[in-house]
Amino acid sequence: MNRNQVNPHNLTWQNTSVGKRDRHNRNGHESFVLWFTGLSGAGKSTVANLLEQVLFVQGIHTYLLDGDNVRMGLNSDLGFSAVERRENIRRVAEVAKLFVDAGVVTLTAFISPYRSDRRMARSLYADREFIEVYIDCPIEVCASRDPKGLYRKAQAGQIKDFTGVAAPYEAPEQADIVLHTDRQTPWESVQQILQYLVARELLPAETLLENSRETKECPR
Amino acid sequence: MNRNQVNPHNLTWQNTSVGKRDRHNRNGHESFVLWFTGLSGAGKSTVANLLEQVLFVQGIHTYLLDGDNVRMGLNSDLGFSAVERRENIRRVAEVAKLFVDAGVVTLTAFISPYRSDRRMARSLYADREFIEVYIDCPIEVCASRDPKGLYRKAQAGQIKDFTGVAAPYEAPEQADIVLHTDRQTPWESVQQILQYLVARELLPAETLLENSRETKECPR
Numbered sequence: 001m002n003r004n005q006v007n008p009h010n011l012t013w014q015n016t017s018v019g020k021r022d023r024h025n026r027n028g029h030e031s032f033v034l035w036f037t038g039l040s041g042a043g044k045s046t047v048a049n050l051l052e053q054v055l056f057v058q059g060i061h062t063y064l065l066d067g068d069n070v071r072m073g074l075n076s077d078l079g080f081s082a083v084e085r086r087e088n089i090r091r092v093a094e095v096a097k098l099f100v101d102a103g104v105v106t107l108t109a110f111i112s113p114y115r116s117d118r119r120m121a122r123s124l125y126a127d128r129e130f131i132e133v134y135i136d137c138p139i140e141v142c143a144s145r146d147p148k149g150l151y152r153k154a155q156a157g158q159i160k161d162f163t164g165v166a167a168p169y170e171a172p173e174q175a176d177i178v179l180h181t182d183r184q185t186p187w188e189s190v191q192q193i194l195q196y197l198v199a200r201e202l203l204p205a206e207t208l209l210e211n212s213r214e215t216k217e218c219p220r
Numbered sequence: 221m222n223r224n225q226v227n228p229h230n231l232t233w234q235n236t237s238v239g240k241r242d243r244h245n246r247n248g249h250e251s252f253v254l255w256f257t258g259l260s261g262a263g264k265s266t267v268a269n270l271l272e273q274v275l276f277v278q279g280i281h282t283y284l285l286d287g288d289n290v291r292m293g294l295n296s297d298l299g300f301s302a303v304e305r306r307e308n309i310r311r312v313a314e315v316a317k318l319f320v321d322a323g324v325v326t327l328t329a330f331i332s333p334y335r336s337d338r339r340m341a342r343s344l345y346a347d348r349e350f351i352e353v354y355i356d357c358p359i360e361v362c363a364s365r366d367p368k369g370l371y372r373k374a375q376a377g378q379i380k381d382f383t384g385v386a387a388p389y390e391a392p393e394q395a396d397i398v399l400h401t402d403r404q405t406p407w408e409s410v411q412q413i414l415q416y417l418v419a420r421e422l423l424p425a426e427t428l429l430e431n432s433r434e435t436k437e438c439p440r
Contacts, residue, residue: 017272018272018273018282018284022276026276026279049237052237052238053237056238056246061281062238069318070318073314074314074315074318091294091311095294095318097293098289098293098294098319099318099319102319102324104322124293
């Protein structure tokens with residue numbers, strides 16, 4: 001639909017659906033996926049949640065896909081074998097693509113341990129639309145945080161296939177953004193992501209730069 | 221997050237994600253799913269597309285899930301057996317729920333021929349959030365329209381499990397909205413849906429009523 005067709009009087013019988021570009025124009029920003037990957041406890045959800053709140057405040061349309069709203073619903077039929085992890089990631093990537101099509105800045109926070117699965121996810125998108133964010137944090141730090149007590153259970157053999165303990169994590173070789181949450185605060189991580197997005201003109205510069213100044217003054 | 225927390229200065233380390241209510245407040249409308257069901261050729265996509273365009277013009281945040289963007293992506297691994305149709309509908313219902321959680325008025329346009337599957341879909345939602353829209357159109361009319369040539373192929377035995385020909389369609393017994401597209405124009409169908417939504421205060425009254433007046437004057 002071009003702008004003239006936005007008036008209902010000009011709507012025709014043709015199948016002129018509302019498209020991604022129309023939504024970008026309306027929302028005032030592009031849509032893309034920020035694909036967070038990293039070990040359990042690395043800080044994926046913490047950084048993604050904080051980023052979503054910062055973006056929401058600035059009027060950016062966002063949605064966060066994570067274990068809570070996906071593993072318990074859409075992917076409740078899947079376990080944690082390599083095959084099921086792959087299908088988990090495939091579905092997340094396809095759903096995130098629908099959100100991107102809907103004009104939404106989409107954040108996904110899944111361990112997504114296999115390089116080939118992340119490559120498959122990326123292949124669904126145009127270049128600018130897929131941004132891999134590697135939360136690089138040493139496993140010792142993740143295990144000492146152990147926010148859900150999972151490392152303790154995994155080391156006791158109570159969880160099988162636990163990434164980093166009994167299943168591999170294949171670190172990205174060319175992530176678009178690398179965050180070191182063992183020595184960065186979540187605010188610093190969020191700022192680094194915002195700077196990336198603004199530099200690539202994926203989000204409006206003025207809004208984000210203003211926020212960047214603000215968040216520098218935030219108490220930590 | 222309450223209103224005070226929308227300021228980044230008040231954001232805390234707590235896991236206070238942006239919630240559905242925050243999105244409703246920001247968007248200025250509630251979110252829910254309009255679940256279109258009916259035979260192939262009944263007019264599900266036509267009505268849903270027109271409705272989405274009318275809503276988009278009015279600033280409502282919408283997304284349409286249909287065969288084109290779901291069967292070719294997320295559900296590309298599924299065929300058309302009863303079991304696979306059920307899984308197709310389950311996933312669509314779960315994805316639509318994510319969109320509703322994201323504050324989006326979500327339209328789904330799938331034949332969804334089985335009562336039990338639609339009941340399962342409805343069970344995922346709060347009462348006000350799931351609106352079943354039955355596109356009631358005699359199969360003779362659908363077959364004579366045959367926009368994709370599917371009835372012709374099904375009658376020639378070239379498509380198996382085709383709903384209405386070789387597989388059952390179980391009509392809703394208590395749909396929230398029933399449209400008769402054999403004797404209603406798409407505009408009339410859209411108006412009927414808008415009136416339902418406004419009557420239940422699911423969408424802002426003033427905007428929609430104004431549009432209803434406008435569309436009455438539209439050429440058909």
